Amino acid sequence: MSRDEVLEKITEVLRDEFEDDELEISDETTAADVDGWDSLAHLSIVHEIEKTFGIKLTMGEIQESKNVGELIDAIIRHIENK
DSSP: OOHHHHHHHHHHHHHHHHTOTTOOOOTTOOGGGSTTOOHHHHHHHHHHHHHHHTOOOOHHHHHHOOSHHHHHHHHHHHHHTO
16 A cells, blocks of 8 residues: 555545545644644544554554654554554
8 A cells, every 4th residue: 555545544534533524634744733633533533543454553653653644654564564
């Protein structure tokens, strides 16, 4: 799966979570950039991402991902190691 495909799927997850079909996400996007992305929403997002990609992120990966790009890197590592 390419990086662009992963970003596209994450964008879909976030659009569903925030009920905003116009939401634009990039590698540089952080939680602070999206209205309503608080700690509770974050838990839901992580759960949906894990379900979407069939992976389980570690607590370290979740905490260390400072933006969507770093989250994509973690997801790709999991996909490649399946």
